[in-house]
Amino acid sequence: MSERLLIEGGRVVDPARGVDGRLDVLIEDGQIRALAPGLGGKGEYARVIDARGLVVTPGLVDMHVHLREPGNEEEETIASGAAAAAAGGFTSVAAMPNTDPAVDNEAACEFQVNQGRRAAKARVYPIGAITKGRRGEELAEMGGMVRGGAVGFSDDGSPVRNAEVMRRGLLYAKMFDKVVIDHAEDPDLAGKGVMHAGLVSMILGLSGKSSASEEVMVARDITLAEITGARLHIAHVSTEGSVELVRGAKARGIKVTCEATPHHFSLTDEAVRSFDPNFKKNPPLRTGDDVQAILDGLKDGTVDAIASDHAPHSREAKEVEFQDAPNGVTGLETMVPVSYTRLVEERGLPLARLVELLSVGPAKILGIAGGSLAPGAPADVTVLDLETAHAIDVETFRSKSRNCPFRGWPVRGRAAFTLVGGRVVHELAAVAAPSAPQ
């Protein structure tokens, strides 16, 4: 006998299919079976989730996370990262290959996929390295990695310095119809910068990374995408110029997409005046003009996805002087509240657009299942509570790390329920009692 589950009485927002209304969602055998009003009285259900006052969306996708396994399991594991994803409302995450050793071969991809299955909290998709060891020299075995489960390629924090290697990487990835994700940064121009190069870095006497250090690489790689016809995705755009370059490239029909992070559209380099390493990021927090350009891009479609760039770091690693601290902030458990509060509540972005940026947008770029509640699709579903005011509390995080730049922020928006393949992997009450069986 098949197991049936009903999500009853919620506002269903499924931008991929243009759905926005009060509907029940019937899940059977781990798949979406039907969306319709008034399914409650019909038949037996193993469970009925009361979604009245809540918003039901396709399972959210975070296409840019760092899960630190293998190599830095004290900061995060695939299990703890997947639990953080589920708690944050994410049913799928794409893990960057800057592990130790790098994920640059088939076995490493399979390992991550298997660890994700064992964790059974979210679907974990590996992003493989473009080059062996992420050294930017020889192409890694992309064909094997695709067999191992890789959904895209990136050298992540180590941009491919040699333009010819990047050109070949794009061309080779195109053979598998996989996206190449670009951490766009010219290492020479970025130099030893530890924050955005601008008025604040000048006052603080900290060395800066100019906007140009990002933009020259975005421009180079757009040109390479154009000549190869490959799919290029610019990770974490942080400058006004980068947004403009992507906008122009899209207008010319080049296959380029980009993502933005909540910290880049919510914070500026002014935050660094505190010298708090929780505001140290690469690319760095930039200026108010850059924030505005990203907000405009989110609205007009230039930006295709919101991604967290979840980068857990231990307290010991971050509790040093700003210039010595590693880059990165956590994000899986703050992305929904910060994005909803900043974009929908404060800026009036339509809710359906936010859901698009968090689900079908990234799913399409990676070519993975999900992103929609179409009947027959895997029942990856997120049920959001967008009403309850709360404050970001790092002590509730499932992530092993606490390097969060949004501590104490007053927000609305959180995952009430997260379902992967029809299985409830997170429900809000469990947050208070982490040891409760689920």
Place this chain on the structure above:
Amino acid sequence: MTPEAARDERTKETGSGEGPALPEDVRPRWTRKHLLGLEELSKDEIEVVLDTAERFREISTRSVKKVPALRGRVVVNLFFEASTRTRVSFGLAAQRLSADVVDFQKEGSSSEKGETLIDTAKNIEAMGVDVFVVRHEASGAPWNLARHLKTSVVNAGDGSHEHPTQGLLDIFTIRQAKGRVAGLEVAIVGDIAHSRVARSNIWGLLKLGAKVTVVGPSTLVPSRFRELGVAVSHDLDAVLPRVDVINMLRIQRERQAGMSFPSIREYSRLFGLTRARLKRAKPDISIMHPGPINRGVEIAPEVADGPSSLVLKQVESGLAVRMAVLYLVVGGKPAVRGAEDK
């Protein structure tokens, strides 16, 4: 009492032999526990330090150069970067106030050694300390300490960020030499981009009403400095005729390895203060240098030692200013703190 009246009050001679007769109203005008930078100080607070330093300067002229102002207090010099004159100056300043002084020196950044700066400082704090005087290669290190400690923190130079007591002593020296600061034209010459001395001078001088021009090669003097309210020039000869004070910063030879300018010889030719070049200056120009001097690079020996030079006055002022700062940051607090309240 208005600030002006308070100042008149303070400048009266008291004739007391006990120590500096410190004005009663200094306390309400100085409420800070730390001295971290000049950016965050008001004009009034800067003047409180300068006026207090004025009183302490007199002590150095006595045969017994000591007052009991900080008796029983402990000052720890926490230096993570090489320094001679600043450390000695703080040490002497503390001793003249009868404080106990401990020197702690550590090479390299704390993180390289495995112990964080905060852990190091907390361990020393547990032994009972009133003031940490901190020099660190990382911008912001004193702010980090101030956030985590109960003890007063005095910044003795953090990265390229601030060096507030150097800024204060330079301004004190100018006030001594010229009788005023407001309305003076001051040029600061050198590697402005990487200079904490330049930044602290800029904040302090602007707040007190001086006009400031920063001068040096375009690779070391970003035009963005204009946004702070200073003029930017890459032509020393054009600036020289109009300035009352010129502060020649030490040019760090290692910067050349960073390819910020082609050679020391070219730097010296374009921005070195030579006797020939000095002929373009006002006859009463005052020449300053925070030391240590690269003789023949940024300043010619005969200029550094010449009649217009205030270099040794700066060192003398440093002692008085640091006495004032130590006195102000610990003033009015119980003497024994540290271990028992942790």
